Amino acid sequence: MPEENGQLDKGRQKGFVRRFLDMPPDSVPKTLFVAVTLCLVASMIVSATAVSLRPIQEENKLRDKRINILQVAGVYEPGTNVREAFEAFEPHVLDLTTGKFTADFDPTTFDELAAAGDPELSRALTDDPAGIGRQSNFKTIYLLRKDDGSIDKVILPVHGYGLWSTLYGFVALESNGNDIFGLQFYQHAETPGLGAEVDNPRWKALWSGKKLRDDNGDLQITVDKVPPPAGIEYHVDAIAGATLTSRGVDNLVKFWMGEEGYATFLANLQAGEI
Incomplete structure (x- = not known):
């Protein structure tokens, strides 16, 4: 009996997948599945991009702040090496x-x-x-x-x-x-x-x-x-x-x-x- 029940559950699972795949492309379940999948993939890409770019963003903020310090002190000129001048x-x-x-x-x-x-x-x-x-x-x-x-x-x-x-x-x-x-x-x-x-x-x-x-x-x-x-x-x-x-x-x-x-x-x- 346990073996028969397992086979029955497996058959039902396959039947559900098969029924889902056989649905028309514009059906509600498939539309929701595609929308949710796209949202998950997009959110992962955005999150990964934000994490990878954070050091660059922080470095740019620091550089901009240093440029403003150089400017307010009257020692900044276009082309100035900001890091060296700030030393x-x-x-x-x-x-x-x-x-x-x-x-x-x-x-x-x-x-x-x-x-x-x-x-x-x-x-x-x-x-x-x-x-x-x-x-x-x-x-x-x-x-x-x-x-x-x-x-x-x-x-x-x-x-x-x-x-x-x-x-x-x-x-x-x-x-x-x-x-x-x-x-x-x-x-x-x-x-x-x-x-x-x-x-x-x-x-x-x-x-x-x-x-x-x-x-x-x-x-x-x-x-x-x-x-x-x-x-x-x-x-x-x-x-x-x-x-x-x-x-x-x-x-x-x-x-x-x-x-x-x-x-x-x-x-x-x-x-x-x-």
Whole structure:
């Protein structure tokens, strides 16, 4: 009996396959089978492609970030070997609380976004003009030195919310920690032709030579349509037709250059303690 039942089950299985193969090509079972098979094969191909291309994507993102650092520091030219040129920059992980460098993290691998999500390495902001939610207690900054070893430029990462997106970029300061050499964003999703004008070379050029603080040490840098009472040396004209994006840039620059950001570090820099 068991042998007969096995043969019967086998016969039924063959009968099902045969019945399926004998169905018309446009039958519902065959149509569903082909659709499901195609979906499975396509998903496997897409997944395999995504995994295989991830290292290339990460390398391209790193290269783009380095190019932006070179550009904001004024040392990038078309055809520049990015890897070699970037070797002139010293990355350091900065403790925002003390304004001093820390050796607790490797600056070449430190992940600021991950740190911002770690309660042990970050803090929730109650006064949050930049709209970033949580702030990492540590930031990777970059120093560019002259041939004699003295500091030439200081490159500080900044980010904050504009109109539609978080803008990520860098502010380059002169060695005195107060004169702005340049500002550049490398990632955002602002409106093309309006807020996206933060990428316009003419608007970026307005930042060169501006000052962060007045002689009393008060933060005065402003992005607005009207210069502040302190004077035009602290003023960058707002982008026409992009009031909210301009306000976002104003907020994020003031936040990061202020007491919650790099103020302690910049004071140490000016005191010769860096």
